[in-house]
Amino acid sequence: MPESAIVVGGGLAGLAAASALAERSWHVTLLESRRRLGGRASSFRDSRTHTMVDNCQHVAMGCCTSFFDFCRKVGLDQTFRRQRTLYFVSPPSASRPYVCRFRSFPLPAPLHLVPSLLGLRFLSIADRCAVVRGLQRLARTPPDVPEQPFSEWLAQCGQPRKAIEFFWKVVLVSALSESLDRISVRYARQVIVQGFLASRRSWEMIIPSVPLDELYDDRVRAWFRRRGVMTRLMARVHRIRERAGRIERLELAGGERLQADHYILAVPYWAAGPLLPEGTRRELDRRGSLSLQSAPIASIHLWFDRPITRLPHAVLVGRLSQWVFIRPTEATAGGPFASGHSPSWRRLHGEASRAAKSPLFYCQVIVSQARELVRWPKNELIRLVVQELADVWPTVQQAQLVHSRVIVEHRAVFSPLPGVDVRRPPQQTGLPNLHLAGDWTQTGWPSTMEGAVRSGYLAAESVLRAAGRTERVLPPDPPPAWLSQMMFADSAALRPLGPPLVSEQR
Ligand SMILES: Cc1cc2nc3c(=O)[nH]c(=O)nc-3n(C[C@H](O)[C@H](O)[C@H](O)COP(=O)(O)OP(=O)(O)OC[C@H]3O[C@@H](n4cnc5c(N)ncnc54)[C@H](O)[C@@H]3O)c2cc1C
Structure with a gap:
């Protein structure tokens, strides 16, 4: 039996x-x-576009070994695409928005990302060097570092304000969905070390x-x-x-x-x-x-009548909107989409409804650590997000927003x-x-x-x-790259906070 x-x-x-x-x-x-x-x-069927929409874009990183083991086992491994370039859009302070491409260079880890880090033009050269120094220091911090908010650690390391705002915050708030004063050094270290420094492909973003x-x-x-x-x-x-x-x-x-x-x-x-x-x-x-304690994540789902960008995704630096994901959609303005609407809705969006079978362009904007947004009126949030997109991609000014939706998951993740x-x-x-x-x-x-x-x-x-x-x-977790082990002297410093540290397993 x-x-x-x-x-x-x-x-x-x-x-x-x-x-x-x-x-x-x-x-x-x-x-x-x-x-x-x-x-x-999970996903839900959007009643207006009749399309399946994820409650929120879920992404994994190359370092997610157990997740991919599970996906392989149950036959899901062909249903993801790997993004080997991340597109960072400059903060609003830049006179014209521009894109910095973040990708691996043919160098061994942990040097593979250094050229991309040094290419983040929206940071001054001094700030970029400070980021590289900060990363190095974090990697040398032992995994069982005393508990401390990461914002304090950054201040102790003398990280400049812009490096914090436009690098550390951008990476860690979206990875952990918390503000820097509510993230412990251990978890910040885990994201940076496991995700970016331990091996060449661990940082790559994998999207269903x-x-x-x-x-x-x-x-x-x-x-x-x-x-x-x-x-x-x-x-x-x-x-x-x-x-x-x-x-x-x-x-x-x-x-x-x-x-x-x-x-x-x-x-x-x-x-x-x-x-x-x-x-x-x-x-x-x-x-x-x-x-x-939990932290909320908000996702703003937008359907435009035309493409607003050719990028597959974008990291918007220094804005309320943090990530934008573009997804192909089968929804059309004159197809099943139009049929589900009341006459008043169609009058309101008349032009789009008349555009027979024109495909809609779907994008999802993510705001992690969305505590402040929980009480905002949804219309106001949509207006602000669309305005931010229009600042980055002028096409948005001509495009018609045909349909939109806001989803706030109040207990999305536990706070680290x-x-x-x-x-x-x-x-x-x-x-x-x-x-x-x-x-x-x-x-x-x-x-x-x-x-x-x-x-x-x-x-x-x-x-x-x-x-x-x-x-x-x-x-088993793959061992860190040889140079990472050498540079950080003690490979224990690169080891994740994994189950071997769980002393209470009986
Ligand atoms: C908006 C959002 C965005 C996120 N983005 C990412 C991301 O990009 N990348 C990433 O890796 N992670 C992301 N996460 C986190 C990730 O989704 C979760 O960490 C993970 O899905 C949690 O899985 P779980 O099985 O532990 O819990 P859950 O997914 O919460 O599953 C628990 C299940 O238990 C069921 N249940 C509860 N009570 C009972 C009961 N009494 N009887 C029977 N069943 C019950 C629930 O219905 C639920 O299905 C995100 C989460 C959210 C909400």
Whole structure:
């Protein structure tokens, strides 16, 4: 008889855990409270354009080894495109906007990006040199550096104001979705070292070429079917019951009871508390795990009647709009798009509706750490963002904005505050057959798809260990490039804050 496990939560953490156990011939049931898998990495059907739109553009980096391991395993690896050039648009202070291309040069890591860094013309030469010095110093900082806000660290290093505003903030706020005073040095270091310095391709940006739902709902569900994972959607777990020091059963919202040998709870920290048995909840509460802080991300979805740029994406430096992603869309102004509208809407946007079958040009603007925007009227936000785009690309002034939408995810990611690591729980709980997964558990990674997949793999390792089979599920991190190791003397300085540092794994 194969051993059985129930995984609660169909986000990336739950999917990774279920896939790892299914591969090892476990009998797995996956319970998800919504109609689809993918959790926070999801899409929705926009009722006006009849197109699938991601709740927010999700990007991975070349250093996301576990995430790509998962994608390869479930057959998603052909559905991403790699961006080997990043396009930085100069800040508003420049008399005319210009683009700085950021790419690898044929030099060994960590020198491969130095020419691009020195080519960021919107920084003075002194500021660019200060950035390079800052990067070097950060790489030499040991991974277990004392907890401190990154803004303090930058001040101690004497980083100039513009270097902070136009480089550190641009890179780290979009990577961690927090302000620099709410990012710990450890996490800033992790992004810079793992992402930019450790190896030549770790910084490359990898973008899904299909909607997130197609990846994590359709395709993963099909893989699960082939592997015998029973996926139950709209199955909300109401309670996890303990008896005699073990989990005895789960209760669904409708009253149904389910049993298995092991249980993995892969829901976000704010949803875990009410489900857990009293003792485990108290333990996590004491540690502060159930009251982590979150940061919001806003995405502004815009459909224009014509192309506004030929770039595939752009990093807007020193503006409210941080990233712009251009996505091909099948929506047309006179096609299915026009048919769904009221006469008053069509009168308002008459010209676009009459333009029979003209394709719409879709772009998505991302504002990470969007705390200030949460209360803004959506129209005002759209107006400001469109104005910023028009400042960069004059075509926007002639283009008609045919449709727009704002989505604010209030609890998009957990805040990587100083001290957050001690509050993140290990995957094994105090009960031998209850395990935790989720980007908020101890992985050493920030709240990302990579962090979520790592947590799922670690939870699967925890299950296997509890079942008497010590097995590694997490793929090993590739070693840093030889020159990076030499330049930073001690390769431990380049090592990520990964699970080996998690002392509490039982
Ligand atoms: C706007 C936004 C932008 C982001 N951008 C990026 C990015 O560019 N790159 C990146 O790497 N990461 C990004 N992230 C972060 C990334 O999406 C998350 O870190 C990751 O998806 C978290 O996965 P998870 O499985 O831990 O949690 P979740 O995705 O939250 O999954 C938890 C699941 O549990 C289910 N659930 C909850 N309660 C119950 C219950 N009682 N019973 C059954 N099921 C339940 C939920 O419905 C959900 O599906 C972004 C997140 C957001 C919101």
